[in-house]
Amino acid sequence: MATVEKILRSEFPQLDGELFQYVTDVLDSGRLDFESENDLFEAVGELLQDVSGDTKDDEDIRDICQRMYSTMCLSHHVSGRSQVLLQNPIQLSQISNNYDADPEILNVLLMKKDQSSFVDTKKLEKAEAKIKAKQERRTERGSQKVGGTIVMEEASASQAASKKENRMESSGKNKSYDIRIENFDVSFGERVLLTGAELNLASGRRYGLVGRNGLGKTTLLKMLASRSLRVPSHLSILHVEQEVAGDDTPALQSVLECDTLRESLLQEERALNARISAGKGDGSESTRLTEIYAKLEEIEADKAPARASVVLAGLGFKHTMQQQMTKEFSGGWRMRLALARALFARPDLLLLDEPTNMLDVRAILWLETYLQTWPSTILVVSHDRNFLNAVATDIVHLHSQRLEGYRGNFESFLKIKDERLKNQQREYEAQHQYREHIQVFIDRFRYNANRASQVQSKLKLLEKLPELKPLEKETEVVLRFPDGFEKFSPPVLQLDEIDFTYSSDRPIFKNLSVSADLESRICVVGENGAGKSTMLKLLMGELSPVQGVRNAHRNLKIGYFSQHHVDQLDLNICAVELLAKRFPGKTEEEYRHQLGSYGISGELAVRPVVSLSGGQKSRVAFAQMTMPCPNFYILDEPTNHLDMETIEALGRALNKFRGGVILVSHDERFIRLVCQEMWVCENGGVTRIEGGFDEYRDILHEQFRREGFL
Template identity: 80%
Template sequence: MASCADILRSEFPDLDGEVFAYVTGILHGSGADFESVDELVEAVGELLREVSRDAKDDGAIREICQRLFNTLQLDEGRAQRCSQVLLDAPIQLSQITDGYDASVDLLPGLLLKRGQTSMVNAKKLEKAEARLKAKQDKRMERDSLKSSGPLVLEEASASQAASKKETRMESSGKNKSYDVRIENFDVSFGERVLLAGADLNLAFGRRYGLVGRNGLGKTTLLKMIASRSLRIPSHISILHVEQEVAGDETPALQSVLECDTTRESLLREERNLTAKVNAGRGEGTEGARLSEIYAKLEEIEADKAPARASVILAGLGFNAKMQQQTTKEFSGGWRMRLALARALFARPDLLLLDEPTNMLDVRAILWLETYLQTWQSTILVVSHDRNFLNAVATDIIHLHSQRLDTYRGDFENFMKIKEERLKNQQREYEAQQQYREHIQVFIDRFRYNANRASQVQSKLKLLEKLPELKPVDKESEVIMKFPDGFEKFSPPILQLDEVDFYYDPSHYIFRSLSVSADLESRICVVGENGAGKSTMLKILMGELAPVRGIRHAHRNLKIGYFSQHHVDQLDLNISAVELLARKFPGKTEEEYRHQLGSYGISGELAVRPVASLSGGQKSRVAFAQMTMSCPNFYILDEPTNHLDMETIEALAKALNKFRGGVILVSHDERFIRLVCQELWVCENATVTRIEGGFDQYRDILKEQFRKEGFL
């Protein structure tokens, strides 16, 4: 097979000697770095086209590059087979340097002696070499990341100024208050400071909603409190609902009852003592101890515990049969509900909840709102659900600018007061600026007037004493945009006709299901967990085939899908830019960055490992990936999970402006009201369209609660 040099000589017989030396140097020096013919065309194709005397077109140049690429691949294979022999050969560096002429200057990609004039466009050579160097640097960076072993993520840490008074009270055991006061503390994540000199005061019995933008440290703060990295009196019990319950042979109801360790310990001791007495192995003191145990069990109302646990489980969606199933039989989402049920049953002094509504359907959220309104101890909850916060929170804590600001009242009240505060702050700042300018004019006018010297000095001192007010630090607006893929298709666009579906023939998920959507649709699917919402979405997309019935989709329909488990589909060990480059090769880094920037992943966020991003930031990466191919129809499964409120508002606006169809599953009431025009209720193996929208659906759920005795 001809060498690269032979191909160049035959195709470009009049090729300038310097260009020939440059191109062959690139091919033989970096041939192993070319992963495709496109990369080779990008490196030398433009240069070859410029110097071609017979004006070869793009197709001819690409064909030549293909031959060069094939030759390089063959040479690489030979080199790998001979690598052991070549490496064993001694390398005489002195022989190499002896032949080097120190009077030679380096030009882009080749050697030219001083005084020699190049016929080549030096700028084009520099540009070609710069492209190649950037490609090589990127590959080296990726290879070094792979060779560095498993990804090690930064860790969160907290520090706090010590108070002698609190330390004394804690050590003496005199502190009986259940209020939480954490003063002058810092929280960091790696080198990034999340909170600096912050104060957090939680009054016992109040319910606090913690809000703020994605990535500012809300979840990290909860973890620091739960791990007691921040000082909290030891007599205050803390429960953080973070991880799902482990799957084992324990029935769901028993798993919840076991949270009450006092009750479990007393019952265990009662069983042991009773067994001793019945076996005749007693020592005579068992009767008195049993009387004490029965008194304590009566005091803590131990007999009512199973009923209380059952009510909590039922409210969270566990029917009587499910309550007797072992925990290992439940999926991760249901085991997270179990973790929440255990926390509610245990009734800690400080309950920490991180996005509790993410794992719940609308029915369970409505029940949880009602249940928490009568909670006796303290709650600190991170949530993006405005309606949930309005129903539950007595106070709002706003995390921003590395500090915490507390507001009395629900979320709507917080928004009003915050806006008023910001307006007042801006007015005070502008008034002070005008006052400063007025004084400065006087100083500048009479600075060199001896008769006014004392007045000027007085004004200067006045300026120094003025408190330094800062302008309002407005949070940047979140903007999302879904590229339009709108074309006028003749209906039907997407349709299911008399569809039956099951995973197990003994249990139908759907019977005779008939639904349809078009490019103007804004449909929300609601229903209890396990009713088949996600399954229906997968049938609509064609991922699952109906057992009976027909799925029809227009031939030009291009669906973008957002999964509620979208994080599982992202490679967490690489950056967001590299993620898009792998999924959609052939574009520039600037194009990938622009796409990510459209969803709020800009600057250093775009090049950090995806694993180091917050939950909301990972969701934005998933949106950027989903919209890269410009679908004309979106199917979104719980798209608001992990997003902050500003991003949810931006997502709603983007969907309303999008010229195409949308079907989504969501439990966020405000988001549903902002976006959807149709409501489909998934229940009893079919889907029902509710004419009255979300208001009617909410009324139906409340009526069910009343019948079941929950309200």
């Protein structure tokens, strides 16, 4: 605040100590709420106008507020001291009662009237009320409390529709499978996510929806799934969002039940045959059965079990698992089952939100291949670049509260977007130069009577030119992993001849021996249930082996990122409070700086964690994990929920980190970016892959061909 104080001192030397302290406190406490110089002017502008009297007009005060706002934006220092606002209007006459002994102090406090020391108390109260209201809105943003419990705000959508569209929809004449939604808005509580947006989805094409964390990708899918945005009523929509409810239904039957036409025909067939067997038929049953058999043959109902089995097997359900009841599966497997049901049902519009989060590398490669022949429309949110390159025919980019479409996969999108940005920059610069050229002519001949008509013509031309908008560039994501580095003699972390089992009938590991040091960059892969997370917990010492030894250097300090990291966060408090609770004794500035290193800054840092997006919660978990400065990281699925820019930043941060890293990941690009070594968990042990990810991919494709999935 030192620079802002200098501006106040130089521009308003007549500000006495109490008023000066009040203004600086208002600016300091409201710095996170000021979104523009207008907000700052509203807070203190009228007060400063009263103090300055006739020496400064409204424009002068606004210019000063602009300078102070720019200074505050450039400053990265946030005061750690507590902020105190004056609770009552300042009455200088009352203050003077405390200084009846010293006339010099009275002269300082009771300024002469021509110095404009009198302040309108109503305006002062108004300024205080504005700041207080903003602070209250900041703490309430993203959630509200009902009966002591935080309740999430709801998303909403609004859309303009033409009378022609309404008539076609109501008459049932709209038979197109294309989706065209124009001029719609989407909000989440008070936050506007999309405004005046347009979404066009052509039938049979596969769209990847991309954009930064927290911009509204998941919310848009929910608005489409709930039909809050108008999708033609004859189109079927499936949104893979919630896991299948567990009951006594076998997994294979649960998938088959998604084909409602087949199930209703089979049910009717059984009922008719029962009537005939019981002698209750009236002769019409045979005719109806003939029709049912013809329809079942037409939809190839006899092939449905085999098709459902292939989908389940591709997603990792072995033959025995397909006969298990759904209630016997964990949450992750039930999410896979929900995806299998959607793939089998083949809706007109399939909405997928981060489908690769629940899958291992083997299942992802199968899903990529399966979706490439998908007959209807797909809209998928994914952070996996390789998945989007393999699946997407188009990309929809969400940014700046609008949607922008691109033909081609993700790599094509990057190239086209980069070229568009270059063209926009060239156009902006050309227009700017043209404006300057016209302005130079106007300034040169403004007072030349002979050129008056030309000057007027140029002025009109300048007014008609389109408004110039500078190029909007997304800020680069930067993550920093602090070094807790000191040289250790290898091995730093080792499992020697480990046996481990959760139950006596099924051992997880037998004679497991692995080691890592501070130079390690290791990726652990394998099918779900092969023991990846179990091995990580053995390495950390959270699980005790049945037999064998874990060796760890005495100075080893491990930072752990759990696949279910959200469960480790207190969702009812803000990120700053969360760090203060976990690591007490530091200043608010230190907590904010730590969070800022992972992109949680400004208003996000004081918003309840429950109201943050999935990617923002992950960033809070990273900030919490790195606070003690570990020298070795064990990361279980760290890229889940992160946007692509943050994944790239995470990879760069890990490469710069001077310590050891072992991670579980299914993101091919991230693995290639970070890891130098691969461990495959399988058959109760760990196999080291010498050829890296390429060799592992070839092994999986060979398995697919051998098992008939490709």
